[in-house]
Amino acid sequence: MQSTMKTDTEEALRKHEARFGQTAQAFTAPARVNLIGEHTDYTGGLVMPMAIDFHTIATISPRSDGRAVFYSANFNEERSIDIASLSSNTPAGHWSDYPAGVVWSLRQEGIAVGGFNMGLSGNVPPGAGLSSSASIEVAATMALLALQKKSLPLKTVAILCRRTENEYVGAKSGIMDQFIVAGGVAHRAMMLDCRSLEFELLPLPEDERIVICNSMVKHSHASGGYGDRSDEVAAGQDVIRRERGIDLLRDATLIDLESCRDKMSEASFKRCRHIITENARVLEARKALLADDLVRFGKLMFEAHASMRDDFEASCEEVDKLVAIAARQPGCLGARITGGGFGGCTVNLVKSADAESFVEAVRRAYHAETAITADCFVCEASDGALALLKKGLA
Ligand code: GAF
Numbered sequence: 390m391q392s393t394m395k396t397d398t399e400e401a402l403r404k405h406e407a408r409f410g411q412t413a414q415a416f417t418a419p420a421r422v423n424l425i426g427e428h429t430d431y432t433g434g435l436v437m438p439m440a441i442d443f444h445t446i447a448t449i450s451p452r453s454d455g456r457a458v459f460y461s462a463n464f465n466e467e468r469s470i471d472i473a474s475l476s477s478n479t480p481a482g483h484w485s486d487y488p489a490g491v492v493w494s495l496r497q498e499g500i501a502v503g504g505f506n507m508g509l510s511g512n513v514p515p516g517a518g519l520s521s522s523a524s525i526e527v528a529a530t531m532a533l534l535a536l537q538k539k540s541l542p543l544k545t546v547a548i549l550c551r552r553t554e555n556e557y558v559g560a561k562s563g564i565m566d567q568f569i570v571a572g573g574v575a576h577r578a579m580m581l582d583c584r585s586l587e588f589e590l591l592p593l594p595e596d597e598r599i600v601i602c603n604s605m606v607k608h609s610h611a612s613g614g615y616g617d618r619s620d621e622v623a624a625g626q627d628v629i630r631r632e633r634g635i636d637l638l639r640d641a642t643l644i645d646l647e648s649c650r651d652k653m654s655e656a657s658f659k660r661c662r663h664i665i666t667e668n669a670r671v672l673e674a675r676k677a678l679l680a681d682d683l684v685r686f687g688k689l690m691f692e693a694h695a696s697m698r699d700d701f702e703a704s705c706e707e708v709d710k711l712v713a714i715a716a717r718q719p720g721c722l723g724a725r726i727t728g729g730g731f732g733g734c735t736v737n738l739v740k741s742a743d744a745e746s747f748v749e750a751v752r753r754a755y756h757a758e759t760a761i762t763a764d765c766f767v768c769e770a771s772d773g774a775l776a777l778l779k780k781g782l783a
Pocket of ligand 1: 426427428429430431517562563564565566660728729730
């Protein structure tokens with residue numbers, strides 16, 4: 390979809406000029422898919438996402454009245470905010486909370502932002518578990534930094550966008566999405582250590598493709614199960630810290646967890662078991678990728694799905710159906726739910742030669758079972774916002 394990025398950017402710049410009567414600069418951020426390592430990021434664990442070829446475009450031009458005016462082409466809606474009055478308790482439960490939260494978060498970082506007009510547009514499906522919110526946050530950050538003639542390193546960009554999400558929007562997410570959307574590299578997956586923020590770029594296989602299937606069941610992180618799960622994990626982690634002196638679940642074993650079983654709820658026990666086994670799967674998946682053992686990698690994806698479904702209880706009937714359908718298709722090596730859960734997408738590892746027929750077969754079978762038409766795409770690992778900017782493609 391990168392081929393549409395240039396035309397979409399030109400269109401976004403034209404619309405900005407028509408709406409605000411000013412020429413603008415444009416900045417782009419991709420979406421992401423997580424290959425393996427779900428709900429491990431906010432416990433300082435391991436994840437393996439890649440940036441993908443969907444995009445959000447933020448166009449920006451200055452204004453002199455100290456106001457932030459946001460226009461969403463997707464919603465055809467405008468919102469105007471007095472920048473001086475922004476505080477962490479002003480979110481409105483609206484799409485504009487994400488870019489407004491970035492202005493607030495930049496201020497926490499010591500970067501004061503003057504008035505501006507910002508246009509937002511893009512093709513990241515919202516509520517699908519592909520990080521539409523991180524994509525908006527990172528695109529808005531790049532635009533606002535450019536307006537202030539500043540740049541920040543990857544870690545700082547990711548941290549300030551996560552702060553937007555946690556402290557302004559009010560979603561308890563980890564740092565994976567913001568990090569990969571800002572720091573992704575074309576043709577590579579990234580294994581990110583969410584404790585140290587050190588990362589390793591990993592080659593993707595040549596004979597297999599990553600296919601995303603959208604169950605079309607929408608989720609929201611600011612409400613619902615995500616927050617409950619993170620509370621259940623935190624409660625379990627507190628017990629392990631107290632009882633075993635182990636700070637983070639990534640350093641705990643299943644034996645450590647078992648020894649604390651009667652001191653935590655059954656829910657916390659199962660959530661922690663998912664996190665401990667999932668961190669181990671990420672390490673195994675890295676080894677498999679480096680050894681070009683995609684059969685092993687796919688098996689780990691199926692196991693990760695079962696753990697999200699049974700221990701983390703963050704899947705749903707439709708997504709489970711998508712995974713089961715995928716598993717029956719020729720050339721499918723692995724399939725699992727991706728992202729926060731409770732709906733959204735599956736990520737599938739499919740032999741290149743079977744990828745197109747896989748898409749058709751999954752759509753057909755899913756529709757037959759649920760009467761829902763799934764969006765399915767064969768996707769590419771893309772550059773993150775910083776690499777796009779560096780290459781002059783933002
Ligand atoms: C969402 C969150 F935003 C991420 O931080 C991560 O926790 C993910 O769900 C689950 O792995 O995308």
